[in-house]
Amino acid sequence: MLGDRTVDWEAFKRTAYYVDINKQVHLGGDRKLPRVLKYKDRETSFTSGKVSTSKPDALLELLRDMRMCKAKDPRDKIHALLGMSVEKNETALAPDYGLATRETFINLVKFLIGRDSRLDVLCHVQGQCSMDDLPSWVPDWSSHYNCHVLGHGKD
Numbered sequence: 001m002l003g004d005r006t007v008d009w010e011a012f013k014r015t016a017y018y019v020d021i022n023k024q025v026h027l028g029g030d031r032k033l034p035r036v037l038k039y040k041d042r043e044t045s046f047t048s049g050k051v052s053t054s055k056p057d058a059l060l061e062l063l064r065d066m067r068m069c070k071a072k073d074p075r076d077k078i079h080a081l082l083g084m085s086v087e088k089n090e091t092a093l094a095p096d097y098g099l100a101t102r103e104t105f106i107n108l109v110k111f112l113i114g115r116d117s118r119l120d121v122l123c124h125v126q127g128q129c130s131m132d133d134l135p136s137w138v139p140d141w142s143s144h145y146n147c148h149v150l151g152h153g154k155d
Contacts, residue, residue: 057085058085058086059078059082059086060120060121060124062081062085063077063081063124066081068144068145071142073097073101074101074141074142075097075101075104077141078093078104078108078141079095092107092111093108101131102131102134102138105131105140105141106138109122109137121139125139126143126145126146127146128143128146130142
């Protein structure tokens with residue numbers, strides 16, 4: 001689903017398969033497909049109704065991999081991926097559209113640093129951001145990468 005539009009699951013799978021096998025033509029060179037198109041790898045679980053045994057990804061990994069995707073509301077970059085992540089039941093991250101985008105982004109960083117006692121999330125700060133009031137230590141998930149995070153891409 002995207003807004004009020006829906007795509008038949010079979011058509012989505014065929015498209016994902018087509019783009020995957022023709023990625024040299026459509027993406028140019030050896031660029032990787034967005035992870036959302038990797039659903040075709042889990043086709044058996046989705047179509048059979050069986051529960052998938054694959055572990056959900058961490059929200060930070062999903063945000064990294066989907067950074068190039070657009071969202072009309074920047075908070076949706078986090079909220080939309082939350083349900084597919086291992087953090088889906090974290091009450092501290094529960095979608096709250098009463099919070100400003102700034103607060104949503106800040107709360108995510110505070111949650112990740114507090115829970116993991118790691119600063120990995122800070123690697124996703126890109127320097128320039130589209131939000132004037134966003135602290136310099138908070139990634140602006142509404143903007144694309146200017147460069148890849150060290151260890152997570154070619155650059």
